[in-house]
Each structure stands twice: as structure tokens, then as C-alpha cells.
Amino acid sequence: MKLATWNINGVKARLETALSWLKDSGPDVVCLQEIKTVDEGFPTEAFADLGYNVATHGQKGFNGVAILSKLPIEDVTRGLAGDGEDTQARYIEATVAGKGAALRVAGLYLPNGNPIGGDKFAYKLAWMQRLEHRARGLLAEETPFALLGDFNVIPEPVDAKRPEAWVHDALFQPESRSAYRTLTHLGLMDALRACHPEPGVYTFWDYQAGSWQKNDGIRIDHILLSPQAADRLGSAGTDQHVRGWEKPSDHVPVWAEIDLER
DNA sequence: ATGGTGGTTCAACCA
Numbered sequence: 001m002k003l004a005t006w007n008i009n010g011v012k013a014r015l016e017t018a019l020s021w022l023k024d025s026g027p028d029v030v031c032l033q034e035i036k037t038v039d040e041g042f043p044t045e046a047f048a049d050l051g052y053n054v055a056t057h058g059q060k061g062f063n064g065v066a067i068l069s070k071l072p073i074e075d076v077t078r079g080l081a082g083d084g085e086d087t088q089a090r091y092i093e094a095t096v097a098g099k100g101a102a103l104r105v106a107g108l109y110l111p112n113g114n115p116i117g118g119d120k121f122a123y124k125l126a127w128m129q130r131l132e133h134r135a136r137g138l139l140a141e142e143t144p145f146a147l148l149g150d151f152n153v154i155p156e157p158v159d160a161k162r163p164e165a166w167v168h169d170a171l172f173q174p175e176s177r178s179a180y181r182t183l184t185h186l187g188l189m190d191a192l193r194a195c196h197p198e199p200g201v202y203t204f205w206d207y208q209a210g211s212w213q214k215n216d217g218i219r220i221d222h223i224l225l226s227p228q229a230a231d232r233l234g235s236a237g238t239d240q241h242v243r244g245w246e247k248p249s250d251h252v253p254v255w256a257e258i259d260l261e262r
Numbered sequence: 263a264t265g266g267t268g269g270t271t272c273a274a275c276c277a
Contacts, residue, residue, distance in 0.1 A: 009277085010269045034277090036270060061270050062277095112277060152277095206277090207267040250268080250277080 001071075001098060001258050002027045005107065005148035005221055007204075007251035011035040011066070014249055015043055021242055022050050027255055028070045029096050031107030031148040035064035042066060059089035065107045065149070071096045080108070082130035090127070101260035103229065104138060104145035110152045113170030121170050124152070128179035135186055135224075144229040144260060147188065150251065151222045153180040155190070158199045159219035171220060189230035191223040191256040195237065203238055204251045212243055223256045232259045 004027035008014045011032065022030070030052075035042060039058040047054055052068040057078040067073060073094045080091035090109040095102050108131065113124030131147075138145050154172045157163035166172035184190055192201065202217025211217065225233060234257035243252045 013269060034269090062275080114277080209266050247268095 001029065001103065001260050002255055003029045003105070003146055003148060003223060003258060004253050004255040005031045005033070005150070005223060006253040007033040007109070007150040007221060007249060009034050009036075009249040009251065011037055011042060013247065015046060017242070017245060017247060017249070019046060019050065020245075021239065021253060022047075022052075022068075025239055025253065025255065029103070029105055030068040031092075031105065032066040032068065033064075033107070033109035033150045035066050036061060037064055055092060055094055057089045057092040063089045063109055065089060065092045065109050067092055067094050067105060067107050069094075069096045071098050080127065080130050080134060082133060083126065098260055101144070103258070103260060104143060106134070106138075106145065106147045106149075108147060108149035108151070110150060112152050113173075113176065116168065116170050116173055121173075124170060125175055125179060128176070132179070132182055132186070135183055135188065139186060139226060142228065143226070144232070144258075145226045146229055146256075146258075147183070147222075147224040148254075149222070150220060151180065152220055153177060153222075154218050154220055155180050155193070155222075159202075161200075161202065161216045161218070166218065171218070183224060187227050188224040189227075189233065191225050191230070191233055191236040192219070192238070192254055194230075194233065195235055195256075201238065202240075203254055205243055207250050221251055221254045223254055225256070225258070229258055233257070234259055
């Protein structure tokens, strides 16, 4: 089973690009972030035509997440528990049922958190605590699951071309990195880093200042696997070439192959 | 230190 995550930065602006990528890459399950539309505005039929089932958790104008799956989608939950006041559409969870195996998939768009020191940074850290709580709950079930999405965290200096440029950014704060490390220390595997220990693996290049042309990237989109899923990890990678297409998202897809039938 | 780009919605917000 090929899993993927992609911050699409607007599904309406990116539809043709997304369809081209899906035809090329052929993932079985995709988590999308920043669809930037309400559920009714999501182009479900265009994805259905490529064989995908669709579940969305949308919002007007901002945020919004979705799951596409060639396998049936079951038991969808929308929103991350732990804050009844939180109305931002950043989390969707579902079970994708394959032949002889099921995988719980959580698609997430973690808050950016800038500027540091304000409400937005506090919201980011609180959100990460809520995510840790949910991860602990999922781990207790001892079943295969994956957390995929735009984590808006640069885990280590090696995950940025110029780490010094991010020292005052919420994505690279010690608190953000520590909360990310807490997730991996629970026993979740960072699939992309596990398969690619080398430097220079990035998933985001800013639209500004020629970041792509200079390869001034950061790695902030991640796939975290539970032990039961990590045991079945084959390969992982990025579809970096998509960043060079016409009208690209500022993020590129990240994928991982998991052999659930082994 | 500032401005550089892009999406959504409609002057401003978010990233």
C-alpha cells in the first residue's frame, strides 16, 4: 500500500496538478492539507473518476484536510479531540480497509504557530499536546496506523538548507521540536528520515526569494508510522519534481510504501 | 531590515 501526504495549497487552484500527480504516482491513500474549501466545494467527482473514495473536513477559505483512498474509507472522524472551542479544520482520521488488513490513517495540518510568543504559538503547542494524546490512544490499540501531514515542524538542523534562517521561526523552536520528538519517542517512526538519512531531503520551498531555484528548502511534511506499520515499511520518498511544475504548491508530496499483507 | 510570492476572498488574512 502506497501512502502519501501533500499540502496542496488550495485544491481548486491545484486540481489539474493534483490529477496529473495522482496519475503519475498512483498512491493508494492520500492525505491532503490546505484544501481551502468547504466540503461542498471539494471536487470529489474529479478524484472519484481516478478511482478514489473521498472524505473531507473542510472550512471556508483556510485550512481544510481530506483523505483520498482507492480502498474503502470507514469510521471517519473529523477534528482533533481535546479542545471543544477549536473550530479550525486541521484533522481527519479514518480506517482504510485493504485485503486482509486495515490501516488507521490520520491526516493533519498542524498549526504554523508564527509569530512566536503569541496566541498562535500557544495554539500550536497545545495542538501538539492534543496530538500526542491521540497518538497515545492509537498506540494503545496496538494496530497499524500512520500520522501523515504538514506538521509545520523542522525536526533537526539537517532538515533545513539554512537552519540559521529558521532560528526565530515557530517551525524550528525548541518547544516545537521537542513536541515532535515526543511523538517519535513514543515509538512512531519518521518514515522518510528512516529511509533517507542523508541531508538535503526537503518537502517545502517558499514561493519567495527564489527558494526553489536555490534549493533553499525545509522538511516539514512527515509520515509517522506506528510500530505495527513501521515493521512493514518498504521505501519512502518525496515527489520533489512536482515543485518544478507549472503553478506548483509550495509543498511536495511525501510517500511511503507499506506491505500490510505480509 | 525589508521585501520578495501565492491562494482565497473581496481588504485582509494566512503562510
